[in-house]
Amino acid sequence: MELSQDLSVQDLTGLARVNRTPQGLLINSDFKASVRLECVRCLDSFQQPLRAIFDELYAFNERTATESALILPDDGYIDLQPLVREYLLIEIPINPLCNEDCMGLCMICGANRNKVTCNHEEPPEGKAT
Ligand SMILES: [Zn+2]
Ligand SMILES: [Zn+2]
Structure with a gap:
């Protein structure tokens, strides 16, 4: 930018x-x-x-x-x-x-994960909660 x-x-x-x-x-x-x-x-x-x-x-x-x-x-x-x-x-x-909690785009299908649930697995790093 x-x-x-x-x-x-x-x-x-x-x-x-x-x-x-x-x-x-x-x-x-x-x-x-x-x-x-x-x-x-x-x-x-x-x-x-x-x-x-x-x-x-x-x-x-x-x-x-x-x-x-x-x-x-x-x-x-x-x-x-x-x-x-x-x-x-x-x-x-x-x-x-x-948004601080923005979920970003799905690494697999590119969907905006704030708007749609595409049910793709999250990358392993994302699971550390
Ligand atoms: Zn965002
Ligand atoms: Zn996806």
Whole structure:
């Protein structure tokens, strides 16, 4: 799976609070969204909820900038979207699962075992319960 820059994040909601500090504007953000992913086990697509909670300082000038090096633009307008996107992308699992208990595909007939019972024997490793 490749995470392109065009990955579409759906249902983005959230809020950002702005606090003025001597160094700059401190943004407290809490955003939620969901993204369509493909389960690595059963290959079904599903909606994965994402949440991005972060504090970032937009400094008044370079001297007070934090590691993120965010500087308050001259026009004072902050576009949070790229930042929110970055934080949401971090939340996307590398090996997404539609469900922690996803049964995956049958090794023998390829059926989605979450949806159908094909009565094929499970591989021996799967029996250790
Ligand atoms: Zn699955
Ligand atoms: Zn089967």
